[in-house]
Amino acid sequence: MDNSLRELYQEVILDHSRHPRHFGVLDNATHKAEGYNPLCGDRVTVMLVLGEDSRVADIKFQGKGCAISQASASLMTDMLAGRTLDEAQKLMDGFVHLVKGDDAGELSADDREHLEAMSGLSEFPMRVKCATLAWHTFHNAVEEGAVT
């Protein structure tokens, strides 16, 4: 068996894709954005409540796509809840570096451990965009997705 495949599709990823956390609609969302990858048709909608202290008070997502895109969205929502936007940005930068196989020095040891399951992606450059879709969508939600 190809080890890099086992690494990519490890139990944590498959579990997140089959049983996504924070999956659903957030009725009181303050920010919302839809992400779409026209090349493969993956879709993800990220909804969040941004508190006055600039913290992600609540976050949910909905989506359809490959195991990587769905697991990544699930992991992301798990990790972003409770963080400030600055912390979220740092986490996102670290995540992008990690999946591309670059130095992800921004990540704390704890975050690094949480995201370890995604590090197998660095062997699959064609699939990096699947993993980053949810994160870019979160970014767009915060930047331009204020619900009015």
Add this chain to the structure above:
Amino acid sequence: MTAQGKITASFDAAAARADFPILSRLVHGKKLVYLDSGASAQKPRQVLDAMSEFAGTDYANVHRGVHYLSGAATDAYEAARRTVQKFLGAAREDEIIFTKGGTEAINLVSYSFLAPKIQPGDEILLSVMEHHSNIVPWHFLRERQGAVLKWVDVRDDGSLDLEALDAAINSRTKLVAITHMSNVLGTVTPLKDIVARAHAKGVPVLADGCQGAVHELVDVQALDIDFYALTGHKLYGPTGIGALYARRAHLKAMRPFNGGGEMIREVTRDIVTYADAPARFEAGTPPIIETVGLAAALDYLSGFDRAAVKAHEQDLYAYARSKIGELGWARVIGDAPGKGAILSFEAEGMHAHDLATILDREGVAVRAGHHCAQVLMERFGVGSTTRASFGLYNSRADVDVFIAGLRKAREILG
């Protein structure tokens, strides 16, 4: 029967396979199994050599110089036009226009032929199985001129309902634009009947032959069709070159497409007059080397007994179809009678991209996604499918590797 597949009386697939240098390379340490010919076919050394030799001996710009090489290049370029003419069974060589590919050919018909005729409310009839290249040029006319796109459905097996198509043609219909062979379902449409039905109501027909020209014998005169578009790179030729067959009676009235050199008769400060077809539609320096490559590809393909090539591909499809059926967890989309060698499917609990990644590690190249046919994906209620598309160089052994890869994917993702 050999491991390489059935050798028919007149087509030796294993020998043909040896013509394609890339097929002997490894991918991820595994022997390449190329099942993505529907996206783009690999090129035989006959095509690669023809391009290289032309570029190394006879190359210059066409239709311009008086020098020797310009003449030689022009001869090769125009000879390629006659090769396409013969390949499509066109009556005249000036009915063949070289384009960048199938997409440009259809855009040319949209802009030069149909747009000037469109009044708000006029209809363009399409099937739901069209590739985006045979949808978006017509959406342009909807957006810009108020044309109405009407859609002919396919049956659940992917076959076209000819009666429904016939019933959808009315006095406002200005064009029927339909694929010759679906790039997702493999469905081959009954072009001759479609043309007969449309012409009975005075409506011209365009066929997107990007897949059809590869797998079916085309005779535009026998079909009595108005426009037929093809692309070189799916025909074992190079990228950047395709062709449009257009009936001469239409060409005379069609306005120019791109403006530039080559397509004019006279240019002054105040006026411009245009060359006749095909030059009128071939502005600028064409991809000359690629055109020579296209001709070499058509010669290569025509060198085989095409019916025997088709029989070989049909054998591969039938074998793959039966093997994938045995898995019990793959839902095949497109089972129309007489369909071509394209196998699209959805696998229970596994996304097409995850499947394609795992197959890739086995050296198997397949396409995953919506295949530029989102209208069709919606029709079948799927976001994406995995597609194995076969070429003349594939073998039953390729199918076996593919099926083994699917089993492995199930093991990993299941």
